[in-house]
Amino acid sequence: MTTRPGAPEPAREPDAGPGGTADDGQPRDPGLQPERTRLSWRRTALTLTVVTALAVRLALAGDTADAALAGTALVMWGAVLPIYWRRGTRTGPASVYGPSFPTVALGAAALALLGVVLVLRGLS
């Protein structure tokens, strides 16, 4: 990995901090950045799950219950969940870029638009 001049060097000293060294002899990042990023993906996946549940409930509530719209929300949830799973269980320097970011962001935006449809449907 090449680092820009002026960028702080990754921790390489033996006394790098509480992290110590990993089993493979590589100094461990004392900031635990990959772990924090993995947990961040899992938190986001949990948030998405709760929001999807709210959308499904709204779709099935009242006398305008619509299984198709509820199914759409579930399918959208299932479509992006593998990305969250992949990122939440393994984050390395090699997987920093990719279509994961726009896919999950547009997935959230699509859920918002589905929500607008659900709300406006109750007005008519």
Add this chain to the structure above:
Amino acid sequence: MWESIRRWFDPRELRSVGSTPDYRFSLANERTFLAWLRTGLALVGGGLATAQFLPPLPLRHLREAIAVVLLLLGGAVAVRAVDHWARTERAIRLGEELPASRFPAILALTVGLGALLLVAAVLVTALGGR
């Protein structure tokens, strides 16, 4: 607009500029993106909850209007999150200043103003309903 959307999905473009930074910077940028995404999802969740758990308000369709505004705001936050992530990553790779943005201030003012309006609505309902 379509050009920038295409660019979000194409990692080669981003990888071709500048030099690869310390991976911890990229991971920090990734976590910032996820924090914004959760903010957007929270707004979407708030809109969905408003639509189904708030009792009907005295003003006709006010509840639905609040829900739609929250939903659209949440969607905009999510889309803006990925755009900001890409621009920040690009700036990190090129060693430039991080992109400045008015968006957090606008979002904060919008949410704060909305909260004040709701406080007023609650007070009017409570005082007028006696």
